[in-house]
Amino acid sequence: MAGIYIHIPFCKKKCHYCDFYKSTNLGPKVQLLYAMMQELEQRADELSGDSIQTIYFGGGTPSVLSSGEISMLLAQISRLYNVQTVAEITMECNPDDINPEYLGQIRETGVNRLSIGIQSFSAADLHLMNRRHSPQQAVDAVKMAQNAGFDNISMDLIYGLPGQDLQAWEENIRKAIDLDVQHISAYHLTYHGGTIFYEKLQTGTLRELPDELSLQQFKMLKEELAKAGFEQYEISNFARNQLYSKHNTGYWFQQKYLGIGPSAHSFDLETRRWNVSDNLKYIDGIEKGTNYFESEQLSRFDRYNDYVITRLRTIWGISEKDIDDEFVPHFRKNIDKYCRTGHILQKNQVWVLSEDGLFISDKIMEDLILLQS
């Protein structure tokens, strides 16, 4: 089983917190799509023995593409890869890009899951983040997607925003629940270097939310979504009726994935590879046959660290049988102390975070990882 990730590196406007690779220059869009078609062709051998389970259009903003462009990429994947078992095709969308006609066309391409980048239902938050849409457009986008027949919709939310008090966050959660979606991803704001938010933090124009308030927001998120029938299957991901993101679950289960497009990452069980984060260099690399990516062979340490970091965040937890024998003593020594404090629960040689453990997961991960000497 494997996944294919397609990175659409364009945005009409840059959000102030975002560090994903994207460009606001849509000029080279067609050229770039053809380069991606070529990359799909050149790399088909890498997944020749695998059935594709998921396809994910991320970005950037995939909804800057027409339905015809999405179809073209999907047709290329179908032509070159084993897509008999594809169960999920996700497309990220921005609320202001979509309308009923577009959504109808997107459904016809085979996309069966939408991930809508809402982030907040508050006009003040949206303005602060430099988002393009209004609160009403966010609500309308979800309703339009439902009316178009999408029955697997995820929405992204951000909390821990400067000035966002508990009441404002509660209102966001309430509105998200009222929209009756199947999946919610809610991330705490991170101040990534190179973003406007980071600059503002450095100059004191923005202030981080106190840790205590962030924690209260996280607690409220968990409690309110649980009451509304959402299962927290990963620290930041909540699903109803087990409609987990199959694509992301593939990452957490260390399955292979092929990343196509500028800045996209790939993993083939042995190596990690990442394409250049530059549209023109990427196009040039594909067209002229020059190198457009870097890669690294994963050591046993890397594989252990990736495994514990990703799996600890999920309800599936860490299984001792998946750990290299050499690292088991280190793992046991460090996990046992959290079992004693009740932050980790252990059953049948599988370790999962307890409710209390969720709040200190970063600290637990820090203790579990191994530094290569």
Ligand code: SF4
């Ligand atoms: S958050 Fe999404 S829309 Fe905003 S800049 Fe980043 S990739 Fe573009």
